[in-house]
Amino acid sequence: MLPMLRPVPIAEVPEGLRLRIVASAGAGFPSPAQDWESDAISLVELLRLDRAASFVFRISGWSMFDAGIHDKDVVVVDRDTTPSNGHIVIAIVDGGFVCRQLVVRDGAALLEPRNSQQTYPPTPADDVEIWGVVRASVRDFQR
Amino acid sequence: MSWAIVDITNFYVSSERVFDPSLRGVPVIVLSNNDGCAIARSEEAKALHVKMGEPVFKMRDRIARHGIQLRSSNYELYADMNKRFNAVLAEHSDTIEIYSIDESFFRLPVLANGLGDVTSAHRVRAAILRSVGLPTRVGLGPTRTLSKVANALAKATEKVWGGVVDLHDQALRTRLFSQWPVGEVWGIGKALEARLLPLGVRTTADLAALPPAIARDVGTVVLERLVRELNGIECSDFTVEPEAMQGTAVTRQFGEPVTSLDELREAMARRAARAAEKIREKGLVASRIIAFAHGSRYRPNPPSASRSARLSPPSHDPRVIVGMASRMVESMFQPGGVYTKCGVLLEDLQPAGAGQADLFAAPDPRAPALLAAMDGLNARFGRNTIAVAAQGYGPRSFDTKRSQKSPSWTTDIRQIPIAT
Structure with a gap:
């Protein structure tokens, strides 16, 4: 059976859901705002999620807590940014993805966790594949 | 302007490998709907003599013995990766023509010396590898047909020539065509190959030397155009396309x-x-x-x-x-x-x-x-x-089986890759 959806009055449509006016009704006083209308803010555009080289990952754990990245955050990762000192990156370590800060110290590259409360071992980054550079993080407080 | 075509190496397997590092360096096979037979193979799987279209039940031994990794087709992933691939390509060329799920034509300027822009072709390959993680090869030529032949040659000579072949040079064409079987040419199927054989047409060089009128007699006007294109004469309306949909x-x-x-x-x-x-x-x-x-x-x-x-x-x-x-x-x-x-x-x-x-x-x-x-x-x-x-609504037991499908890494927020 198809689930029957109850029609939702516009007043109850949750904030943030993008509404597009298809056509205005013929009657009534024309909206004084119609010449100033512009598109609603889109997170896709703001986070540039429509770029070919942008991907999203979910973070599991607290290894980057001090850098402001929490467990269950969604991060936006650019593959086409050249990783450099100080970038937060997604790298492949022991066959899995990790999120760390790339630090170049005394000529050696390291992948360092950012959590002063817990110990996560830093990884030498010389032989590690950097998958992409983390550009943004998104947190849903309802989770 | 010259024609170029870029194809993605072992596209389905390469897409799987972008998001699953454990699949790198090991033999991988992507299976058809209902996990019946091989439709994409990694180089390692090809080296184990896994054939295209080979049914899984015939390779059980090899799968177990060599630890071949199997994946069901993940069309959600492949479609998204194809979109990204074309988006990167569009940043490098004004004209692109999507030819299939893993190859697209594009145009590049011809250099002052009359040759194809191999440097730009390498730049396109590097950009696609960097931005979307997919390895590619490029063929260049004055016509679509020549770019397609160049692409096939780039595949065959990847270790020597690094994945780009340019066929603008007549002397190079003459040399390579004499060793390239006619059946490998884009648009020459088994039936046409059989009809060309009695005329002594075995190699691409033989086909290129065929007088256009004879080509038309053996094949159709399409073969005549193909011969012209092999000689570097562009036929603007030339396309090897499936016929208009009849059903x-x-x-x-x-x-x-x-x-x-x-x-x-x-x-x-x-x-x-x-x-x-x-x-x-x-x-x-x-x-x-x-x-x-x-x-x-x-x-x-x-x-x-x-x-x-x-x-x-x-x-x-x-x-x-x-x-x-x-x-x-x-x-x-x-x-x-x-x-x-x-x-x-x-x-x-x-x-x-x-x-x-x-x-x-x-x-x-x-x-x-x-x-x-x-x-x-x-x-x-x-x-x-x-x-x-x-x-009806929702999944059913009769749905196509994709028991070894990888997650929809890029198209479903519940299935995005996890980093620790």
Whole structure:
């Protein structure tokens, strides 16, 4: 059976859901705002999620807590940014993805966790594949 | 301007490897629908003599012995990676033509010395590898046909020439064509190859030397154009394309066999709805519908039946087509039968709005708006967001089996890759 959806009055449509006016009704006083209308803010555009080289990952754990990245955050990762000192990156370590800060110290590259409360071992980054550079993080407080 | 074509190396396997590092450096096979046979192989799997289209049951030994990794086809992933691939390509060329899921033509300027821009071609490959993680090869030439031959040569010589071959140079063409079998040329199928053999045409060089009039006699005007293109003369209207769609078929093996009328009706409805959607995408309507269902020929007394009917007026409306297919199922269902496959074919296609009106049919004036709204919603919110109720809702045991499918890494927020 198809689930029957109850029609939702516009007043109850949750904030943030993008509404597009298809056509205005013929009657009534024309909206004084119609010449100033512009598109609603889109997170896709703001986070540039429509770029070919942008991907999203979910973070599991607290290894980057001090850098402001929490467990269950969604991060936006650019593959086409050249990783450099100080970038937060997604790298492949022991066959899995990790999120760390790339630090170049005394000529050696390291992948360092950012959590002063817990110990996560830093990884030498010389032989590690950097998958992409983390550009943004998104947190849903309802989770 | 020169033509270039870029193809993705072992596309399905390469896409899987972007998101699953454990698949790198090991033999990997991507399987067809219902996990039946190999449709993509990594280089390591090719080295183990896994053939294209080889059924899984014939390779059980090799799979176990060499630890070959199997994946079901993840079309959600491949479609998204293809979009990204073309988006990167579009940043490097003003003109791109998407040719198939893993190859696209594009144009690059010709250098002052009359040769192709190999440096830019390498830059395109590097950008695609960096931005989307996919390895590619590029062929360059003054015509599409030559770029396609160059691409095939780039594949064959990748270790030597680094994945780019340019065929602008006549002397190089002469040298390479004499060793390149004619059957490897784009658009030369088995049948044409057999007809060319008595004329002494074995290599690409032989074909290029064929007088155009003879080429037309042996093949058609298409072969004549192909010969001209091999000689660097661009035929603007030359394309090797599938012929205009005459009919469409949506036929699928069931994941688990179907034994009840209700299930068979739903399975048929899903195929009918998809077939209707396919012809709507092309702006066509169908005048004939054929539905069939049968069991496995390896079981005793397999049921088998088909029905066909005229659609008048011609239609692409799922309410009409699904309704018709459902009634056909009722008339063909054999109680006790074990069904393994069913399908719907739509034939006698024509552009929507071009056909003769049916004098006795009452056209539904609201249908175009309804179908446009439905297709729009399905495009935006995912397939079958709006469906005909007869299709049922949710997964079914008869759905195509994709038991080893990797997550939809890029298209479903619940399945995105995890970093620790």
